[in-house]
Amino acid sequence: MNLRLGVNIDHVATLRQARGGHEPEPVAAALLAQSAGAHGITVHLRGDRRHIQDRDLRLLKEVLAVPLNVECAATPEALEAVIPARPSWVTLVPESREELTTQGGLDAIFLQGMLRPVLRELRSAGIRVSLFVDPVLDQVKMAAKLEADAVELNTGVYSDLPMDSDATAELARIRDAARLGSRLGLRVLAGHGLNLQNVGPIAAIPEVEELNIGHSLIGRAVLVGLERAVEEMLGAVVEARP
Numbered sequence: 001m002n003l004r005l006g007v008n009i010d011h012v013a014t015l016r017q018a019r020g021g022h023e024p025e026p027v028a029a030a031l032l033a034q035s036a037g038a039h040g041i042t043v044h045l046r047g048d049r050r051h052i053q054d055r056d057l058r059l060l061k062e063v064l065a066v067p068l069n070v071e072c073a074a075t076p077e078a079l080e081a082v083i084p085a086r087p088s089w090v091t092l093v094p095e096s097r098e099e100l101t102t103q104g105g106l107d108a109i110f111l112q113g114m115l116r117p118v119l120r121e122l123r124s125a126g127i128r129v130s131l132f133v134d135p136v137l138d139q140v141k142m143a144a145k146l147e148a149d150a151v152e153l154n155t156g157v158y159s160d161l162p163m164d165s166d167a168t169a170e171l172a173r174i175r176d177a178a179r180l181g182s183r184l185g186l187r188v189l190a191g192h193g194l195n196l197q198n199v200g201p202i203a204a205i206p207e208v209e210e211l212n213i214g215h216s217l218i219g220r221a222v223l224v225g226l227e228r229a230v231e232e233m234l235g236a237v238v239e240a241r242p
């Protein structure tokens, strides 16, 4: 099975929101990612709207040829904003205003009563649902019991391990969870904190169908694109000089 890459463009929007203006335009970034071969685009519509905005969802849905996956909290406010945009996928994630980024997976076992009607509502709107969970077997079993279409296994603990430490145990947790998810008929995705250095062992897990990668890709794009941006600006100012 070929591995798909979902590109998370949240941090293009973070940069835009830093000045409250119009650039960089996340929709343009999504189209570039798509033409570079991304198999999907992911955005996280946070309750505090710190990066992605409601208009981004509408525009992305309109222009993208690849599936749009919207991450959001399982709250009425989030669903009211996300459902009208009709993304292909919604990934339910835990969320708190204080966090810099997502801290761990959704506790699908504890939240099962609240999640059941949310999944029903999304699916009846024709939206497939993924649950972002830690690589814990009981959480994966609960996702299957709730009839989610997919699980995204949180690779945050793995990604946070120091470069020279032994990742064997965490990788085994992710592998076991991926195997179980696949056996239970779920699509299995993985993501959080993945980068060029740590992605290999996760990409090698055969049951993982798709990776969602954002922060490291956008950070890298700033670096590999800066040379060209400076050259373009030098060209523009030199040309304008009498």
Ligand SMILES: CC(=O)[C@@H](O)[C@H](O)COP(=O)(O)O
Pocket: 008, 010, 011, 044, 046, 071, 093, 100, 101, 102, 132, 191, 192, 214
């Ligand atoms: C759920 C997950 O692992 C990440 O996609 C995270 O939710 C992204 O949100 P931020 O871009 O705000 O860190």
Ligand SMILES: NCC(=O)COP(=O)(O)O
Pocket: 008, 042, 152, 190, 191, 192, 193, 194, 212, 213, 214, 215, 216
């Ligand atoms: N769900 C993970 C995701 O979309 C991207 O996470 P990150 O690479 O920005 O940490």
